[in-house]
Amino acid sequence: MVDLSLSATRRPLVTRYPSLLIFLGVLALFTVSVTILSEGFGIGVISTSFVKTLGKTLCLCLVALAMDLVWGYCGILSLGHMAFFGIGGYAIGMWLMYARTEIIVRESLAAAPLPPTPQEISDGIAAQIFGVVGASEFPPIWAVAHSLPLQLAAVVLVPGCIALVFGWLAFRSRVTGVYLSILTQAMTLALALYLFQNDSGLRGNNGLSGLQNLPHLDHVSQSTISIVFFWASALALGLGYVLCTWVISGKFGSVIRAIRDDEARVRFLGYSVEAYKLVIFTFTAVLAGIAGALYYPQAGIINPAEIAPIASIYLAVWVAIGGRGRLYGAVIGAAFVSLLSTWFTGGQAPDIDLGFYTVNWVDWWTVLLGLSFVIVTLFAPRGIGGLFDLISERRSPERHGADLGPEPGALQEREADR
């Protein structure tokens, strides 16, 4: 028995998780085909804006992956991961906006009879960026906006630190379950409300804009940039997937799944539940931040509404519809629902004429999404990912109670139904 489990952990990752190879293969195939069909590098069947939509979708898949890890595997229903996503976006957006405005200001000052001093340039940039909120000085949080490496570090460090502090406070006081969800929602609301203020230093309601224009790359067309970002997003998703699979594969993964299934039992076995939760919460927050930093240069604009609690709720919806507790489920859910959402709200879906009333999908899509979410929760808790179980169960019939997690060794249904 011991030998068996030891040999099981020694087997390479790909053989234990065949879905990993399949996923990477599908992702590579998808990336190559989009490149061939794109305007930038291929035959131009797919428009640049749709390439951007696909690139953004890959970023959303990455944040869904993080959400699945923290919720599907560790049982923490966080309603704050879209806030970390937004923070990542703000961090990169600050540099993009600063660097681009700096070029503009330098050009305009070049015509002046005297060469500009650093102070004049800095004042000029501040007036350009903050004129819209009636300020003309850099707030302290922009202190390192001039430096790309430091802002890139902020993409990782700011969500990481917020998650670390918040998680430490929440977990040490044993806030669990729905209380934790409500607390994370409150944190997200507080952050969004803070950013909505004009004197928050991040342009309040206006947010950061013009992020699609990369500084010093004006000569490169948007079609090329969109493909490069698409590749970067695909690479990040691929790496994130491998990383997440690795995290859940070892003993660490077993412990976090055990925490999800019975926290008290794990604590009595001598594990520091809080430390495990904190690590996973912080790690996923960092992952979300990176996804956001890749997403917003493709979206072009970020404002506090993107951080509002409802965004995090939608994230939970994607993961639940895709099937939580399995990594590919989160990816499928995010891709499926967000693309469908784009299709419906973009006005492409045909209206349904009922004779007495015309169902306009732009208005009714959200109603449908909400209701389908209820139905998925009630009748298909395994989500779309559950369809794959049907195939695998046909191959090797289920002889014991269904697993709650997709991996062998997860809590079984008949044990959980106490």
Added chain:
Amino acid sequence: MFSFVTRFLVCFGLCLSALSPVHAQQIDAPVQQILQAHGEVIKKSSRRTIGPAIDALAASGLTDAQVVLQRWQDKEMWFDRETGIFVFGMAADGGQLSVFEVAGGAPIGVFDKKQFKQLKPNSGIRGLIASALVQFQLNDPDPDVRETAISSIERDPDVSHLQALRRSIESEIDPALTARKSRLERLLTIRFGSSDAKRIEAIESFDGDLGVDLRAALNPLVSTRIEAAAELPEGALALEVGSDDLSVDAAYDILIAAELAPPRVSSDGLRDTLVANIDNGTVAGIEVASLDADEARFSAYAALAEAGLAQPLVTDATITETLQKFQFYEVFTGAPVSVAQAAQVALDDIETRVALSQTADLALDGLSLASIYFLAAIGLAITFGVMGVINMAHGEFIMMGAYTGYVVQLFVPDYTLSIVVAIPLAFAVTFGAGVAMERLVIRWLYHRPLETLLATFGVSIALQQLAKNIFGTQARPLTAPGWLDGSWVINDIISISYIRIAIFILALLFLALFLFVMNRTRLGLEVRAVTQNPRMAASMGINPDKINMLTFGFGSGIAGIAGVAIGLYAKVTSEMGSDYIVQSFMTVVVGGVGNIWGTLLGATMVGFLQKSIEWMNPSNTLAAQTYMILFIILFIQFRPRGIIALKGRAAEA
């Protein structure tokens, strides 16, 4: 026909018979005498010179003078072009003018308009006339006219009103008007009193008063100006440069304004001077291209100053040196020192009282916000606190209640009646919605709180969008009945609107209703039994399914009524529910789940806290909410189970 002929003849005859149409005898009338004495300035009709004429009329105290001023103001005064005698004129048919005497107003006759010239006072003169008329109005037999006069003085007080006002107080019979006049007289004395002693006396007579008008009268008296001189004048209080009262920059600015020190050179000015002195690619021998740092610019400027091409740069060292040569002190500019000091004492006293009143007002605001949060949370205290069901669509039930009220008002135009109809109807609608939701969704998910949370989120998203589709995105009004308009004013600072009082009373009623249902009815007993131990309750003959359904419906129904109340206070939008949901959960969690007194305490704490934070930073309610949420997150660190924590087995249920 006959009359026309007669009139024509009379007119014709008059025109022929006399050079002037106006009878000689009316020149003797006193009011005409006054007018004639100032005839030139009146006809000139200029705001700058008219003063004595109006003053003379006002000072005469004649009844006729009031009529003259009144009609002059109404542009009904004319004068004879030849004799210069003043009359009242009214336009008649055919370019004619009906003429009346200024004394007594007796008709004189109808004449050709061309013989007379109209006085057309401009708005400045009409203002002067109006202020002169005030004196007459203050003694008018009609109390309404007197009141209008008092109000007009209050709006625009002038030194000229003081005498008139004093004279009119003695003859005043209405006690309310006497009080107002006397108060106004003292206020005017503060501002325009003839001697310092009288002004101080007037200031001290207001002891304990908080009126805005008093503060408006006192504030200009204590205005000060900081002056600088080489020697400190006798009795003046020296200010230390660099202290909170006087910063170094401000002190130096005073010297600049008094032309005692050279102005500073701004960075813009420095740049302009450098640009103006560019000579063949260099400034004072320094290459232009190297001027991209402050140090280089300073040295180039210093070189220019040395050459006499620019004024010397004012450095921090020179500023310090200059400031040491002068003493700074405050002088009162609004009034003599003794009056200003008395006013300062009075203002300080008012300040303290105002602060106390503001605290009381803040407490009332906090109380009313607390009752709103309590209303929003009490339904949740039942579904979440008692049953343990997380209903994220609770906010949408509040919204449904508010929209029910709006729809009722579309059909019932009487606001009082519509509210009476709306409250039970909102309860019925949301009770139905709650029961339906419990039957269809929640009962399958008991003891799976995360799934309940998700499913109810789905319902919440769908309901919100549904409301948007039906009612549109703009806010809908839910109008309160007329008797709830206005507010209860205790003094100039403490006031609370009746609608907030109504919400407070409603919150108390709900608390009583909750306590009654839970502790005194069969339903309450069964609810407590089912939540404590459903199997035991079932074996005692209670149907847990039915009880769960009714309890959930009851909680949702209360949310509906709360929605009507909140709709009266705020606008009805599809997003109003989500505005309250996080705060409601916070209220329940902070208070302690499962205890209505905890919810009450939680709401009180959250309400007062938010108002206090808003008071510290009044411009920013968003920041207040942010800090409040952060505070709650920290609070849960210290009392994870809320203010009132259930102990023992009840806590585990």
